[in-house]
Amino acid sequence: MSPMSPVLAIALKDLRQRLRDRSALVLGxxxxxxxxxxxxxxxGSAASFHADVAVVDLDGGxxxxxxxTFVNHPDLADLLTVKPVTREADARSQVAEGHLDTxxxxxxxxxxxxxxxxxxxITVLASTDxxxxxxxxxxxxxxxxAQLQAVQLSVQSALRAGAPHAxxxxxxxxxxxxxxxxxxxxxxxxxxxxxxxxxxxxAMGIFFMFFAIxxxxxxxxxxxxxxxxxxxxxxxxxxxxxxxxxxxATFVYAAASLGTVAVITSLAFDARWGPPPVVLxxxxxLALTVVGLTALVITVARTERQADGFSSLLTFGLVLLxxxxxxxxxxxxxxxxxxxxxxxxxxxxxxxxxxGGANWTAALVPLLAILAFAVCTGAVAFVxxxxxxxx
Amino acid sequence: MTPSPALALxxxxxxxxxxxxxxxxxxxxxxxxxxxLVGVTTAGITSIRVAVVQAESxxxxxxxxxxxxxxxxxxxxxxxxxxxGVDALRRGEVEAVVLVPPALDADLTAxxxxxxxxxxxxxxxxxxxxxxxxxxVVARHxxxxxxxxxxxxxxxxxxxxxxxxxRALQQETPATPVRTDVVNRKSNYLPLGxxxxxxxxxxxxxxxxxxxxxxxxxxxxxxxxFSRALAAPVRPRDLVLGQTLCYFSLALGQALLIVLVGAVxxxxxxxxxxxxxxxxxxWALLGTGAGMVSGTxxxxxxxxxxxxxxxxxAFGMLGGCMxxxxxxxxxVRQIGHLSPHAWAVDAWVTLLSRGGGVADxxxxxxxxxxxxxxxxxxxxxxxxxxxxxx
Numbered sequence: 001m002s003p004m005s006p007v008l009a010i011a012l013k014d015l016r017q018r019l020r021d022r023s024a025l026v027l028g029x030x031x032x033x034x035x036x037x038x039x040x041x042x043x044g045s046a047a048s049f050h051a052d053v054a055v056v057d058l059d060g061g062x063x064x065x066x067x068x069t070f071v072n073h074p075d076l077a078d079l080l081t082v083k084p085v086t087r088e089a090d091a092r093s094q095v096a097e098g099h100l101d102t103x104x105x106x107x108x109x110x111x112x113x114x115x116x117x118x119x120x121x122i123t124v125l126a127s128t129d130x131x132x133x134x135x136x137x138x139x140x141x142x143x144x145x146a147q148l149q150a151v152q153l154s155v156q157s158a159l160r161a162g163a164p165h166a167x168x169x170x171x172x173x174x175x176x177x178x179x180x181x182x183x184x185x186x187x188x189x190x191x192x193x194x195x196x197x198x199x200x201x202x203a204m205g206i207f208f209m210f211f212a213i214x215x216x217x218x219x220x221x222x223x224x225x226x227x228x229x230x231x232x233x234x235x236x237x238x239x240x241x242x243x244x245x246x247x248x249a250t251f252v253y254a255a256a257s258l259g260t261v262a263v264i265t266s267l268a269f270d271a272r273w274g275p276p277p278v279v280l281x282x283x284x285x286l287a288l289t290v291v292g293l294t295a296l297v298i299t300v301a302r303t304e305r306q307a308d309g310f311s312s313l314l315t316f317g318l319v320l321l322x323x324x325x326x327x328x329x330x331x332x333x334x335x336x337x338x339x340x341x342x343x344x345x346x347x348x349x350x351x352x353x354x355x356g357g358a359n360w361t362a363a364l365v366p367l368l369a370i371l372a373f374a375v376c377t378g379a380v381a382f383v384x385x386x387x388x389x390x391x
Numbered sequence: 392m393t394p395s396p397a398l399a400l401x402x403x404x405x406x407x408x409x410x411x412x413x414x415x416x417x418x419x420x421x422x423x424x425x426x427x428l429v430g431v432t433t434a435g436i437t438s439i440r441v442a443v444v445q446a447e448s449x450x451x452x453x454x455x456x457x458x459x460x461x462x463x464x465x466x467x468x469x470x471x472x473x474x475x476g477v478d479a480l481r482r483g484e485v486e487a488v489v490l491v492p493p494a495l496d497a498d499l500t501a502x503x504x505x506x507x508x509x510x511x512x513x514x515x516x517x518x519x520x521x522x523x524x525x526x527x528v529v530a531r532h533x534x535x536x537x538x539x540x541x542x543x544x545x546x547x548x549x550x551x552x553x554x555x556x557x558r559a560l561q562q563e564t565p566a567t568p569v570r571t572d573v574v575n576r577k578s579n580y581l582p583l584g585x586x587x588x589x590x591x592x593x594x595x596x597x598x599x600x601x602x603x604x605x606x607x608x609x610x611x612x613x614x615x616x617f618s619r620a621l622a623a624p625v626r627p628r629d630l631v632l633g634q635t636l637c638y639f640s641l642a643l644g645q646a647l648l649i650v651l652v653g654a655v656x657x658x659x660x661x662x663x664x665x666x667x668x669x670x671x672x673x674w675a676l677l678g679t680g681a682g683m684v685s686g687t688x689x690x691x692x693x694x695x696x697x698x699x700x701x702x703x704x705a706f707g708m709l710g711g712c713m714x715x716x717x718x719x720x721x722x723v724r725q726i727g728h729l730s731p732h733a734w735a736v737d738a739w740v741t742l743l744s745r746g747g748g749v750a751d752x753x754x755x756x757x758x759x760x761x762x763x764x765x766x767x768x769x770x771x772x773x774x775x776x777x778x779x780x781x
Contacts, residue, residue, distance in 0.1 A: 023697030031701035038708045042719045049520040079519040096575040114567070121568035128578045129717075131437040135464040136520045138569055139527035145567035146530035152564065153538035157557040161546035175541055182455075182495070182505040182533045184526045186518075189488060189510035191481040199483075211697070309413035316416075320424055329483030331432040336484070349482070356481035356512070 010245025061111020274354025292377030400633025602699030605685030680766025
């Protein structure tokens with residue numbers, strides 16, 4: 001008989017046993033897909049910011065008309081929808097009730113004041129629930145104010161520099177036709193927008209995959225208590241074969257769990273994982289890490305309860321730190337750095353980059369980091385193996 | 392005086408359960424860590440994050456970067472290369488990348504119009520909010536430069552001399568003021584940061600832990616503790632009551648701990664004390680009911696610890712514990728309100744963001760009480776049946 005047979009036999013037995021356990025099926029396959037489905041329903045598409053606004057022109061002069069033209073510029077059409085509102089009270093109530101995101105109020109006498117110097121403020125009516133809309137509205141009003149100021153400053157600077165005062169009107173006319181010296185130009189960076197589903201499908205998949213650590217470690221102690229391991233030791237099978245068989249079962253279960261999540265969420269929920277060969281490599285390396293962590297828990301724990309406790313601590317510690325619960329891109333720099341202390345943090349970085357349109361090479365460093373984690377945990381477990389033998 | 396059998400049974404069960412260190416981790420440590428993490432992450436959501444890549448230093452380029460950094464609407468992050476900025480954009484760390492051109496100073500001094508690229512993700516429609524905020528800073532920065540260029544064209548003075556003049560003039564005659572008038576003080580959202588994470592995670596964790604606590608009940612049944620207790624002069628009713636009391640005190644204890652840690656460590660304000668107390672009490676009762684249903688529904692402790700939290704997390708997502716239901720489509724919001732979580736979160740919004748009291752959340756409390764009564768009734772009947780059926 002080839003030496004592979006006992007390894008395979010043990011692995012297949014473990015897998016059969018695990019799949020008979022409904023909780024392993026739920027945690028490994030159903031829960032991550034269900035959670036990804038919920039996320040996909042909640043965040044159907046990557047929505048970009050858009051605001052419904054109104055301009056209440058209480059001035060009626062040419063400068064106020066210029067402001068209305070400014071916010072109606074075609075370049076802003078994707079950002080703003082300008083709705084007709086003539087009374088300030090209506091704009092207030094519509095912003096308060098959420099029908100408008102924000103409104104601009106141009107005060108009476110605004111146009112006349114621009115030339116006289118004492119300019120009354122443009123008011124941005126904002127809702128307490130729309131901080132971004134408020135900032136966008138303020139930015140637009142300030143841009144317009146800066147353009148007005150540029151004309152005024154141009155005339156005043158020219159006069160201070162020695163231009164004749166008699167030419168002030170001509171200078172003003174000329175300055176008002178000037179283009180700003182510097183302008184922003186929006187360009188596509190070549191990246192793809194990261195949807196909630198594309199982030200949380202792998203994040204939740206990895207979270208539930210890590211429960212395999214607990215299943216594997218607890219299973220070992222249950223078998224030891226049940227005497228199965230002692231009986232195996234009597235058979236002509238080396239401890240290495242037993243260990244390999246059990247590791248193989250954990251590896252296959254973990255890889256199948258995350259692999260299933262990847263396939264289902266890609267096909268059914270439009271989650272972007274990246275090129276299949278690279279994603280497969282990431283999944284397999286993470287499954288190896290799960291094997292390493294399981295071995296580590298088995299060597300460190302002394303009882304089934306301890307194994308259960310250590311696995312839970314490891315699983316939740318890693319997913320909390322690695323960014324599986326919160327969108328790590330939005331977290332402060334320190335939290336993002338800490339995430340890279342975990343294999344799942346590296347996996348999420350790679351999958352985020354791939355979903356964002358990066359080349360497959362972006363996954364190389366994360367892949368090496370995950371494998372290093374697998375090797376390190378496996379090595380520590382190997383060094384501590386005498387603890388297991390001594391029991 | 393001998394304590395009532397229900398109390399004695401509750402105390403014994405409580406001692407047994409709290410001896411499990413893993414259980415204590417989930418009860419105490421995990422919620423606090425998650426509150427910390429979600430709080431830290433959501434605190435910065437209100438500003439627009441942009442990356443700034445400055446190729447070369449120069450007085451005008453430096454001033455532009457400084458203007459970008461001091462604008463309240465923006466949170467800027469400096470990068471040295473375009474690739475680093477694009478990586479941050481791809482990872483969602485920033486919403487746009489401002490590339491300050493290397494020849495900015497030379498072009499502006501030579502009166503050449505300069506374009507400042509702002510990179511956004513996907514198609515150019517995204518990141519418009521960030522682009523608008525950056526454009527506003529660029530417009531303000533450009534005002535004095537435009538004036539200096541204009542004055543240079545109409546005088547014999549140098550650009551630098553005119554720039555100094557236009558900057559001095561800008562100080563004398565400030566631009567048109569823009570003021571914000573917030574028309575409503577009562578929000579439909581929980582405030583961000585810890586004030587968001589603490590109440591939502593209280594709702595999530597008390598429920599999840601209660602469901603997982605069903606495992607302990609199954610263990611108690613498996614150890615034969617119920618059968619042995621019934622051999623004593625103890626009525627099944629007392630056993631059911633004892634179990635209810637034990638798990639209610641655990642749920643309530645966890646909720647109060649989160650309130651305490653939230654208030655002391657994270658400075659969370661819990662709103663009207665009476666309203667908050669009623670809401671927490673009812674939520675603990677509801678969690679107890681759900682946990683006891685889990686304890687009578689599942690056959691093995693493993694099933695309860697595995698399936699319970701998954702169900703709890705799904706309910707939390709549906710009910711607005713992970714993100715505000717205000718941002719999801721209307722049908723999803725309605726489905727979410729099938730879960731008790733949505734009503735509890737709505738009640739917290741009323742208490743914390745709208746300054747409500749117990750009368751304002753009475754409707755929510757009534758709905759939660761309805762859920763609690765139904766769950767406790769089902770749990771009690773199932774437990775009692777399992778006790779009296781041999």
